[in-house]
Structure formats: C-alpha cells, structure tokens
Amino acid sequence: MIQCSGLTWRNIKRIGLFDSGVGGLSVLRSLVSRLDYSGEKEFVYIGDTLRCPYGNRPDRQITSYVKQLTSWLLQHNIDAIIMACNTSTAAGKEQLVSYAPVPVLDLIDPTAALIAQRGIKKVGVLATAATARKKAFSNIIKSIDTSIQVTEIGCPLLVPVVEAGLGDAHEAQEALKPYVKELIDQEVEAIVYGCTHYPFLDAALKNVLAGMGNYPALIIDPADCLATSISGKSTGALSVQPDAYLSTKFATTGDAETFGRVASRCLKQNVGQVQSVSLNELTAAFVLRRLQKPAMSAPLQLIAPEAVG
C-alpha cells in the first residue's frame, strides 16, 4: 500500500488532480470506484483545456504549466496531488515533487510495478508524443526488469478525439487502428493506456482488437494500477455510485460548459457546475506562491544596527 512521506492514504482528506483536459477524469473515476472511502475523501480537479494538448509541447513549457496548476490546487487546501497526466510526469515529476509541499503521486511507477509483478514480457504503450519521446514508461519498466520488451508509441490523434467527445464514435476506431497495428506487429501481450485520455477509448480499442482477429491483449489502465497500489486491493469491474462526484470540485481553463458536457459524457454522470479559471488566475496563484515561499523557508535575517558600518 502506498505511503506518502509518513502520511498514509487514510489520513489524506483532500486530493488535487490535474490534467491538460478531461483525461485525468479516468483517474478520478478509478479512485472513486476502487477505493471504499465512504465519502470521506474530497477531490479537486482542474483540466487545462485551453492549453490542451500538452503532448506536443516541450518539457519546460509543460512543467511551467504544471506548477501553475499545482499552485492553484494548493489554494484549495489539498493534502496530496495526483499527476493525472502522464505527459506531465514524463516532462518533470521530480521538479513537481520539489515544488509541492504535499505528497505527489503519479501513475507510471505503480503501472511499471504491476507489469513486472505479473511477469508480462512484451508490453505496448500507447502514449502522447512527449511521453513516448521521453520513453517514460519504458525507462521505469526497464529499471525494474531489463528483460521486459517495451514498445512505446506516440499517438497524437487520440487526445483531440476524446476532447471532442468522440470517444465512442467511429472516428475513434479509425484513429486507433494504425497505432494498434504497430503494437500487434510487435506481438505485445499487454497494451497500456499511457495517456489518461485513452481509457475513454476503451470500447473503441476493444472493437479494433476484435477486428484484428480478436487479438488477445491484456489492457492495462494505469489509473487502476494506482488505485490498486493505494488500496492494496486488486480491482474488479468499475462501479461508481450515482452521487459519486457530488463532493468533487471541477474546474477548467477552457469553456466551462463544454468541459461539463464532455466530462459528463466521459464519466457517464452529470458533473454539475464547473468553475472557469483564467490563465491570469493560474499565473497569480503561481506568483503568490513564489512570494510566500522564501518567507516560509528562509525567514529574513535582521541585521543589528551595531553590525552595520
């Protein structure tokens, strides 16, 4: 079971999650569904839809956006942060760990651990271009077991399909086909959703695999791997209570109405009101933290008058 620097999951009350858009909702869904937290946890979710996708951006830019989102989340009294965006983890998890004064969890570590534990030897990872460029999954999987073969590919078409609310449409299958074929050509045993948007393409992926001679791949959702490692329980079918998201605060930098519509479709539940957060507010949250930080970590030294001159 995951322990966050002396703080157990049980003691964490408010959890902040961020993503470039609606993708991180797949992480929220897994946590809400897998953990019997009986309503004592609260989640704050922000999707940076205005600047989505992150997957085509350079690391430095992604990391600076992530610090802004984190600063905003920290204004909401969160006890822990979940990087519900693997592109951000690939771009600079360590930088976020040293920036945030609360525990930071990601999805790649528990996924790699599960793959090694299950004895899977040939893995395919569908990811964003940025995650694949960094070989973010490959490096961590191989750091546990060098004999595991990983094919990690960038799939730039998939995030726009999910953000457009077309996850269940025919276009999703068309977009997936070439990527899945590349993995099947490598005879992978398992396919990992290396981007948090992709679990919303689950039905489409299963149809594509069925159309490719019922290719028998195990599908791995890293959000489930995280939920399993937190709860210490293995997972079954997703089961979300009708009022599961009542105590979740949703926010977006994009259009709140569109985000609410796409999020409700992804979660198959009405998410209610969505707060609109401007980029100016994000910048202000970041600047305020920078102004507060030196005062907290290194108090100003007053020099006694006699010591001067």
Ligand code: DGL
């Ligand atoms: N959902 C994110 C991830 O897990 C980011 C996708 C994007 O904005 O490109 O990588």
